[in-house]
Amino acid sequence: MPSPLDxxxxxxxxxxAGRATMxxxxxxxxxxxxxxxxxxxxxxxxxxxxxxxxxEAASELxxxxxxxxxxxxxxxxxxxxxxxxxxxxxxxxxxxxLLTEAAERGYSLVxxxxxxxxxxxxxxxxxxxxxxEGLIVLAADGGSSSVSDLPERIPIVQLGxxxxxxxxxxxxxxxxxxxxxxxxHLVSLGHTAIAHATGGSGPNARxxxxxxxxxxxxSGLLPDxxxxxxxxxxxxxAAEVLLTRSELPTAVLAANDRCASGVLLTLVSRGVAVxxxxxxxxxxxxxxxxxxxxxxxxxxxxxVRLASEALDSITARIEDPTRPTVAHxxxxxxxxxxxxxxxxxxxxxx
Amino acid sequence: MPSPLDxxxxxxxxxxAGRATMxxxxxxxxxxxxxxxxxxxxxxxxxxxxxxxxxEAASELxxxxxxxxxxxxxxxxxxxxxxxxxxxxxxxxxxxxLLTEAAERGYSLVxxxxxxxxxxxxxxxxxxxxxxEGLIVLAADGGSSSVSDLPERIPIVQLGxxxxxxxxxxxxxxxxxxxxxxxxHLVSLGHTAIAHATGGSGPNARxxxxxxxxxxxxSGLLPDxxxxxxxxxxxxxAAEVLLTRSELPTAVLAANDRCASGVLLTLVSRGVAVxxxxxxxxxxxxxxxxxxxxxxxxxxxxxVRLASEALDSITARIEDPTRPTVAHxxxxxxxxxxxxxxxxxxxxxx
DNA sequence: AACACAAACTAGCACGTGCTAGCACCCGCG
DNA sequence: CGCGGGTGCTAGCACGTGCTAGTTTGTGTT
Numbered sequence: 001m002p003s004p005l006d007x008x009x010x011x012x013x014x015x016x017a018g019r020a021t022m023x024x025x026x027x028x029x030x031x032x033x034x035x036x037x038x039x040x041x042x043x044x045x046x047x048x049x050x051x052x053x054x055x056e057a058a059s060e061l062x063x064x065x066x067x068x069x070x071x072x073x074x075x076x077x078x079x080x081x082x083x084x085x086x087x088x089x090x091x092x093x094x095x096x097x098l099l100t101e102a103a104e105r106g107y108s109l110v111x112x113x114x115x116x117x118x119x120x121x122x123x124x125x126x127x128x129x130x131x132x133e134g135l136i137v138l139a140a141d142g143g144s145s146s147v148s149d150l151p152e153r154i155p156i157v158q159l160g161x162x163x164x165x166x167x168x169x170x171x172x173x174x175x176x177x178x179x180x181x182x183x184x185h186l187v188s189l190g191h192t193a194i195a196h197a198t199g200g201s202g203p204n205a206r207x208x209x210x211x212x213x214x215x216x217x218x219s220g221l222l223p224d225x226x227x228x229x230x231x232x233x234x235x236x237x238a239a240e241v242l243l244t245r246s247e248l249p250t251a252v253l254a255a256n257d258r259c260a261s262g263v264l265l266t267l268v269s270r271g272v273a274v275x276x277x278x279x280x281x282x283x284x285x286x287x288x289x290x291x292x293x294x295x296x297x298x299x300x301x302x303x304v305r306l307a308s309e310a311l312d313s314i315t316a317r318i319e320d321p322t323r324p325t326v327a328h329x330x331x332x333x334x335x336x337x338x339x340x341x342x343x344x345x346x347x348x349x350x
Numbered sequence: 351m352p353s354p355l356d357x358x359x360x361x362x363x364x365x366x367a368g369r370a371t372m373x374x375x376x377x378x379x380x381x382x383x384x385x386x387x388x389x390x391x392x393x394x395x396x397x398x399x400x401x402x403x404x405x406e407a408a409s410e411l412x413x414x415x416x417x418x419x420x421x422x423x424x425x426x427x428x429x430x431x432x433x434x435x436x437x438x439x440x441x442x443x444x445x446x447x448l449l450t451e452a453a454e455r456g457y458s459l460v461x462x463x464x465x466x467x468x469x470x471x472x473x474x475x476x477x478x479x480x481x482x483e484g485l486i487v488l489a490a491d492g493g494s495s496s497v498s499d500l501p502e503r504i505p506i507v508q509l510g511x512x513x514x515x516x517x518x519x520x521x522x523x524x525x526x527x528x529x530x531x532x533x534x535h536l537v538s539l540g541h542t543a544i545a546h547a548t549g550g551s552g553p554n555a556r557x558x559x560x561x562x563x564x565x566x567x568x569s570g571l572l573p574d575x576x577x578x579x580x581x582x583x584x585x586x587x588a589a590e591v592l593l594t595r596s597e598l599p600t601a602v603l604a605a606n607d608r609c610a611s612g613v614l615l616t617l618v619s620r621g622v623a624v625x626x627x628x629x630x631x632x633x634x635x636x637x638x639x640x641x642x643x644x645x646x647x648x649x650x651x652x653x654v655r656l657a658s659e660a661l662d663s664i665t666a667r668i669e670d671p672t673r674p675t676v677a678h679x680x681x682x683x684x685x686x687x688x689x690x691x692x693x694x695x696x697x698x699x700x
Numbered sequence: 701a702a703c704a705c706a707a708a709c710t711a712g713c714a715c716g717t718g719c720t721a722g723c724a725c726c727c728g729c730g
Numbered sequence: 731c732g733c734g735g736g737t738g739c740t741a742g743c744a745c746g747t748g749c750t751a752g753t754t755t756g757t758g759t760t
Contacts, residue, residue: 019481021716032740037718045738062503064478068421069716072745086445092436100467108476111461117450126458128414131369153412236642265643268619287437292586293615371746382710387748397708419746422715703760710753715746723740729733 020061028057040065071131080314081127083112083120083147084138089258089286090303091138094159097307098136105311114139120147128154134314137161143202143230155317159310160301162203167325169313171306174329175204178299179211180218181334182253182281185297187219190343191251191279194221197238197263199255200229208255208283224249228259235262243270248278250343257282257289260296264339275341285335297340299332306330370411378407390415421481430664431477433462433470434488439608439636440653441488444509447657448486455661464489474501484664487511490553505667509660510651512553517675519663521656524679525554528649529561530568531684532603532631535647537569540693541601541629544571547588547613549605550579558605558633574599578609585612593620598628600693607632607639610646614689625691635685647690649682656680 022040026033031050038045039054046054057063071077082098084091095111102109110130112123119141127135134155140147140162147164150156157169186194196212199205213223228238235254239262242248254260260282264274274280282289285300309328317323372390376383381400388395389404396404407413421427432448434441445461452459460480462473469491477485484505490512500506500514507519536544546562549555563573578588585604589612592598604610610632614624624630632639635650659678667673 023716033717034719034741035739038739041718047738050738062501064475066422066481066716067476067479068418068481069745070479070718072416072418072422072747073716073718074745075718086436086442087439089437095436096463096465096467099463099465103467111463113446113449113461115446115449117446117453125414126417129417129420131416131418151412232641232643262641262643265615265618265641268615269643291582291612291615293582293612293619373746383747384711384749385709388709391748395708400708416746419715420748422717423746423748424715425748701760704758706755706757708753708755711751712749713751714749717745719742719744721741721743724738726737727735730731 019066020058020063022063022065024061025054025057025063028061029053077131077133078107079110079130079132080107080311081110081112081124081130081132081135082138083114083123083127083135085143086113088139089288090256090284090301091161093286093303094138094307097303098159098311101304101307101311105315107311107315114141124151133318136310136314137164140203155314155321157310157314157317160203160306169317169325170327171310171313172204172329173299173301173306173332175207176211176214177329178283178301178332179208179253180215181299181332182283182297183212183215183219185334185336186251186253186279186281186340186343187221189251189279189341192221192343193224193249194251194253195224195226195242195249197226197228197235197252197254197259199259200227200234202230202255205230205255212253228255230256230259232258232262232265235259235264236266237262239263239266239270243267243272248272251279251281251340254280254282257284257286257296257298260298260339261288261291261294264294264296274339277344279340279343281340289335289337295338297337298335300335301330301332369416370408370413372413372415374411375404375407375413378411379403427481427483428457429460429480429482430457430661431460431462431474431480431482431485432488433464433473433477433485436463438489439638440606440634441511443636443653444488444657447653448509448661451654451657451661455665457661457665464491478504483668486660486664487514494551494553505664505671507660507664507667510553510656519667519675519677521660521663521678522554522680523649523651523656523682525557526561526564527679528633528651528682529558529603530565531649531682532633532647533562533565533569535684535686536601536603536629536631536690536693537571539601539629539691542571542693543574543599544601544603545574545576545592545599547576547578547585547602547604547609549609550577550584552580552605555580555605562603578605580606580609582608582612582615585609585614586616587612589613589616589620593617593622598622601629601631601690604630604632607634607636607646607648610648610689611638611641611644614644614646624689627694629690629693631690639685639687645688647687648685650685651680651682 022033022036026036035046036054039051084095099109110127110132112127128151136157136159138159138161147162160172198209216223226238228234252263254263260280264280282296282298285298289296289298372383372386376386385396386404389401434445449459460477460482462477478501486507486509488509488511508514510522548559566573576588578584602613604613610630614630618624632646632648635648639646639648
């Protein structure tokens with residue numbers, strides 16, 4: 001247990017028991033605390049000589065400015081909360097892009113990773129307590145397609161993930177355009193039997209199914225929907241289901257890259273040649289798509305562009321809370337790799 | 351840009367312009383601020399009726415206790431910093447375990463993910479500014495095997511990752527025991543030509559190579575080291591290198607699961623049967639090892655146990671900074687899946 | 701009726717910093 | 731010699747909460 005050994009009287013001048021404070025730095029140099037404050041914030045009003053000495057003293061004492069005191073006193077916190085999942089590679093990419101982009105705009109992020117033991121119900125209040133000026137939501141509990149209850153009175157941006165109840169700003173990939181790119185790509189390669197392994201009940205899964213069906217009908221083709229989910233396991237299972245058919249489709253469009261890699265690698269390990277026997281395409285251009293033994297044709301979304309757009313949205317709303325909500329749909333681009341090729345001529349049996 | 355439109359006079363009584371404060375809650379109920387403080391911290395000294403009314407008022411006003419003010423005033427912060435990488439799946443598992451275990455001990459974590467744009471040099475000072483009482487280090491810049499400079503005068507625990515200069519507490523898997531488990535497993539299956547795909551310059555890679563060599567010699571076998579790294583790409587490349595040989599080894603021991611999956615899936619996609627032609631084993635039992643088309647025999651380390659051990663270490667050092675440093679080596683366990691089997695009789699050519 | 705005592709509640713300082721205001725000094729000018 | 735104005739620096743309050751030390755209220759006991 002922590003012992004109450006802290007000194008009774010005022011801490012000694014040279015080195016207090018606890019961490020060094022601005023006062024300690026000031027005393028060491030022989031100036032006022034305020035001057036140290038100016039120097040460390042790079043504000044004008046201190047001579048070059050003093051600046052130098054203050055910096056040295058701060059470094060010698062191992063001084064780190066106290067963020068708590070800073071945010072408490074400052075008018076603004078310049079902090080944004082982020083709700084996400086560390087298990088989803090593309091979300092990780094987005095968060096890293098957000099970190100960089102936020103720093104460039106003078107904001108810092110408070111990360112609120114969702115976990116089995118830390119659902120939204122616990123994470124969001126914790127973020128709210130940190131004086132965040134806005135909330136960027138990437139994920140919902142259990143990969144659900146909608147978030148439960150978000151605080152009011154604070155700017156919120158949905159980034160790529162689930163939908164929320166109320167009308168909030170919303171930045172995401174244009175699912176419809178992306179799916180259309182993939183279907184058209186496959187059609188141009190002569191494919192007509194194109195199956196879709198869905199994202200199940202995950203975010204945007206429904207929209208992608210509908211986009212797939214629309215694109216197929218536009219090309220005069222019959223939709224072929226196979227229930228799946230946004231994971232490798234689910235993709236693997238979908239492949240197994242396809243393999244029980246008397247005839248395989250000539251192409252599979254999976255709801256995301258993880259699912260696609262599950263489909264592809266399961267087919268390959270069953271001796272089905274990709275893309276000779278069957279083409280497999282994904283969605284996201286996550287790191288898995290670039291693996292040498294995957295080489296997935298997919299649709300790329302730029303995390304940096306998405307992050308930038310999300311930050312523009314939220315900073316704009318912070319400055320003008322009354323502005324109308326916007327829905328930004330980022331145009332994705334097709335990335336052709338080795339997992340797609342011309343449709344096989346005859347029908348190969350499973 | 352932020353406009354200085356904040357109200358000049360004191361904010362209105364009912365609903366201030368900014369966020370609700372404890373005072374606002376107190377005014378609404380008609381009690382003192384201190385009493386609200388007691389209620390919200392679940393301390394004794396308030397009647398059940400008052401508790402109820404305070405809780406209701408707080409909820410109605412959307413009140414969230416200000417962490418900054420709390421940390422600033424409180425004697426202790428009960429916060430621990432964590433330096434890690436979001437791209438390494440096992441680190442993510444560890445961080446999630448740390449979040450849970452820390453909460454159970456009354457601590458909260460301040461996450462400091464490393465990024466290309468946010469190296470240790472920037473992340474560590476930012477954590478230090480948050481009043482952390484200790485630092486848990488999982489990763490180093492660029493997957494390097496040692497951390498550069500860590501702050502003094504603060505308890506530090508290395509968890510599974512790189513080594514640091516000074517003598518600090520150190521919790522990690524027993525590499526030697528884990529590698530020995532794998533080699534012995536393969537030997538018992540009749541393997542004699544066992545290659546090792548290394549972790550390159552990554553954390554613990556050197557220790558694993560040495561453990562491999564020692565285990566091989568102990569069984570009277572000749573070590574066969576293939577340079578690689580802790581990634582799927584590197585594993586894939588190592589497999590390509592092996593395939594150029596006139597004869598494949600009968601088993602490959604990869605430095606971690608990511609590398610192993612690269613080896614395995616590349617071999618499979620080249621038509622080599624696993625485990626009929628060659629066995630592949632990994633290290634970590636990360637999520638990839640469980641994928642249906644991978645089914646990797648590997649060595650499991652329990653993230654929860656490691657996290658728990660790390661937290662025990664750091665909390666002990668916080669309470670007694672003079673205690674001697676400890677090096678905890680967690681005993682791993684063998685997980686046999688379908689990627690390993692009896693050694694093939696003859697020598698299959700590549 | 702006076703007292704002790706716990707329960708319920710309140711008063712005021714302190715945490716480390718940012719912010720506004722102001723002071724002391726030096727310089728050049730009239 | 732006084733006056734204006736910039737430069738370098740300091741004084742003191744405020745942020746929202748936790749902590750210590752009270753003060754009032756209610757209840758039972760002598």
